[in-house]
Amino acid sequence: MPIFEKLRRNNVAGIKIGVLTGSMVIIPKSAYAAFEALGAEFGIKDLQTSLVPFDHNYLFIEQKEQLKNSIVDIVTRIFQQGEIEVLIGTKSLLGEGWDAPAINSLILASFVGSFVLSNQMRGRAIRTQRGNDHKTGHIWHLACIDRTSITGGEDFEVLKRRFRSFVGVSSLTEGGIENGMARLNLSGDLSSPSAVQEQNARTFKNAANRDLLMAQWASALQTGVNLVEEIKVPFLQKKGYQATKKMYLDKTIANFAITLVFSIVYCFFKFLFRASREIRSVQDFYACLGAFVVLGTLLFGRRTLKMLKLYFEYRDISKDMEQIAQALLNTLVHMGVVRSNISALKVMSSQDHLGTVYCHLKGGTNFERSTFIRTLTELVRPVNNPRYIIIRKSVFLFFAKQKDYHAIPELIGRNKALVTFFAQQWTKLVGPCEFVFTKTIEGRKLILKSRIDSLASQLEERVQQVSIWK
Numbered sequence: 272m273p274i275f276e277k278l279r280r281n282n283v284a285g286i287k288i289g290v291l292t293g294s295m296v297i298i299p300k301s302a303y304a305a306f307e308a309l310g311a312e313f314g315i316k317d318l319q320t321s322l323v324p325f326d327h328n329y330l331f332i333e334q335k336e337q338l339k340n341s342i343v344d345i346v347t348r349i350f351q352q353g354e355i356e357v358l359i360g361t362k363s364l365l366g367e368g369w370d371a372p373a374i375n376s377l378i379l380a381s382f383v384g385s386f387v388l389s390n391q392m393r394g395r396a397i398r399t400q401r402g403n404d405h406k407t408g409h410i411w412h413l414a415c416i417d418r419t420s421i422t423g424g425e426d427f428e429v430l431k432r433r434f435r436s437f438v439g440v441s442s443l444t445e446g447g448i449e450n451g452m453a454r455l456n457l458s459g460d461l462s463s464p465s466a467v468q469e470q471n472a473r474t475f476k477n478a479a480n481r482d483l484l485m486a487q488w489a490s491a492l493q494t495g496v497n498l499v500e501e502i503k504v505p506f507l508q509k510k511g512y513q514a515t516k517k518m519y520l521d522k523t524i525a526n527f528a529i530t531l532v533f534s535i536v537y538c539f540f541k542f543l544f545r546a547s548r549e550i551r552s553v554q555d556f557y558a559c560l561g562a563f564v565v566l567g568t569l570l571f572g573r574r575t576l577k578m579l580k581l582y583f584e585y586r587d588i589s590k591d592m593e594q595i596a597q598a599l600l601n602t603l604v605h606m607g608v609v610r611s612n613i614s615a616l617k618v619m620s621s622q623d624h625l626g627t628v629y630c631h632l633k634g635g636t637n638f639e640r641s642t643f644i645r646t647l648t649e650l651v652r653p654v655n656n657p658r659y660i661i662i663r664k665s666v667f668l669f670f671a672k673q674k675d676y677h678a679i680p681e682l683i684g685r686n687k688a689l690v691t692f693f694a695q696q697w698t699k700l701v702g703p704c705e706f707v708f709t710k711t712i713e714g715r716k717l718i719l720k721s722r723i724d725s726l727a728s729q730l731e732e733r734v735q736q737v738s739i740w741k
Contacts, residue, residue, distance in 0.1 A: 274380065275359050279326060288329075289355035291346045291364060296332040297323060298346065302354035303330055309348055313341040347371050365392040372400040378411040386436045393437070407481045416461050423461060438498065438738055440487045442477070445623065448491045448498075448740035453505070495741040500640060501631040502647050503735045504592070591663070591701050592628050593620035596647055598696035600632065602683060605692055608642055611635040629739070644736055646680035652734045654721040657709060658684040661694065664703040676721030679706065 275290050275297065282288065290297040298306055303320065310318055315338055323329040334342055343364070350358050351373045362381045377396035396408035412433065417424025434452045441447045441454035458470050477483065596618040603609040609616070617633040632643040654660060657678035664674045683689045690706055697704045709718050 278357065278359075279329075287354065287356045289346065289350065289358045291343065291358055291360045293361070293363065294334075296334060296342060296346060297329050298332060298349065298355060300328050300330055302349050305349050305352060305354045306332070306345060309345045310338075310341075313345065315341060343369070362388065362392060365395050369395060370398070371395065372398045372406075374398075374408065375406060376409045376411070378413065380413050389433050389436065405485065407484050409478050409481075409484075416467055418462050427461075435735075438740075440484070440491050442487075446487060446491050447494055450738045451503075451735055453503075453735075491740065495739075497741070498738045499631050499741045500644050501629045501737055501739055502644055502651070503737045504628040504630075504651055505735075592630050592651075593618055594700040595650065595697070596620060596630050596632075596643075598693065598700045599647055599650060599680075600643060601696045601700075602689065602693040603639075603643060603646065606683070606689060608682065609635060609639045611639060629737075642682075646682055648734055648736055649680040650677050652678070654678045654718060656718065657681070659690050660707050660709055660714070660717055660721055661697065662705045662707065663697075663701065664705065676717075 272290070272295075275288060278286075278288055287299040287301065288297075289299065289302070300322075307318060310316070317335070318338070319333040319335065320330045321333070323331060332338075332342070346355070346358070347369070349355050351371055353373075365377075374396045377393065379392060381392075393410050396410050398408075400406045412430055414430045415424065415426045417426070422428060431452050434455075435450060438448060438450045439454060441449055442456040443454065447454075458466055461467055461470060600609065600613070600616065600618055604613050604616075611634060615634045616639075618630065619633050620628065620630045622628050630647065632640045635643075649657075654676055655678060658681070659679040661677050661679050662674055663677060679690055679693065683693050687708075694704055694706045707717055708714050
């Protein structure tokens with residue numbers, strides 16, 4: 272009723288609004304003739320109605336016993352005919368069994384996070400309509416943004432969970448079909464009212480162009496033949512891994528360089544002013560300048576090297592993803608979890624222009640592919656509380672040591688012999704490594720360190736399991 276009343280009060284366009292629930296039915300007065308005719312078809316003659324007290328353009332339908340079994344069908348057919356243009360109902364109405372193919376927009380104002388019910392509700396708008404080959408359906412999900420939460424709040428988190436189950440066309444530049452919120456290309460910062468309004472305005476603009484939606488689907492369908500379950504490793508910014516490394520450059524080296532420049536200028540002029548009385552020739556000037564350079568190197572050189580170490584500390588995981596996945600696959604085959612012939616299996620890894628890394632297993636059974644993706648996700652996600660941690664080591668330019676931390680998947684971590692085999696495969700395919708048992712004091716310390724220092728912990732959004740059309 273609050274939604275009906277809100278729409279009724281702002282209905283300057285004269286849209287015909289109706290309400291259909293188990294306890295209340297409201298139809299426009301202009302639709303009563305069609306309602307009466309359909310009631311006669313169902314053998315219902317004694318219809319009783321009353322005017323809505325605050326708006327005589329609408330009628331209450333009294334649901335007698337004879338009408339209760341047919342009211343949903345009658346109102347639905349009136350809606351299909353266009354006598355009602357906006358129909359407001361409960362989530363029960365949108366459940367299994369209700370059929371109205373004419374729906375081309377569905378606004379979900381309910382707080383539903385379950386996979387089954389969400390898909391049942393969405394199914395009302397994505398059905399084909401006979402005689403309308405170019406039908407498109409828009410499904411709107413309403414969410415309130417909590418400005419005090421860095422994640423957007425509980426309502427937005429439920430929406431994210433919903434979208435893990437929904438596969439649709441991507442709004443990103445490269446297009447495609449996939450699940451998850453990333454395909455909506457939402458603004459990274461929705462903490463201010465202006466940012467939310469800007470995002471909503473962009474959404475309304477896109478929704479007004481239904482031809483564009485059809486073109487996006489037609490183009491995306493040409494990019495593949497079936498849905499593939501993959502692991503998706505995003506980076507901090509949409510510019511890719513270089514932006515992740517630039518995070519250290521911007522926040523350390525660049526900021527420090529600016530500080531150093533200002534310090535040099537300040538010290539130079541201050542020193543030059545004091546020493547000007549002693550400078551008698553060009554040689555004296557160069558000697559003073561040389562002394563100043565030596566002094567600046569002693570003061571700032573150590574900090575510069577420290578900042579450079581931060582810049583080179585982490586190795587790009589995209590360079591190792593395929594090898595890491597292959598080491599994992601070899602271990603799963605060794606365990607007998609993956610029973611398909613390894614010659615029929617292939618690890619597929621790719622990276623898009625945004626720096627996002629994708630990886631999936633080609634071949635094998637659905638169970639084997641699902642197990643592979645699940646364990647790989649555990650491996651590259653931020654460290655939580657595993658039994659074993661593996662430390663990935665490498666050397667950059669022969670002097671900068673790099674390392675990162677990964678949680679060994681629970682399936683492997685149950686047995687030390689399997690962990691040892693996995694570490695051997697890692698050393699063979701990826702590079703030097705070390706595994707550590709975390710159920711000790713030193714191990715707990717390493718977990719805390721890995722949560723702070725690992726590259727995975729810097730990711731803006733967690734590693735995801737996605738379904739992508741390929």
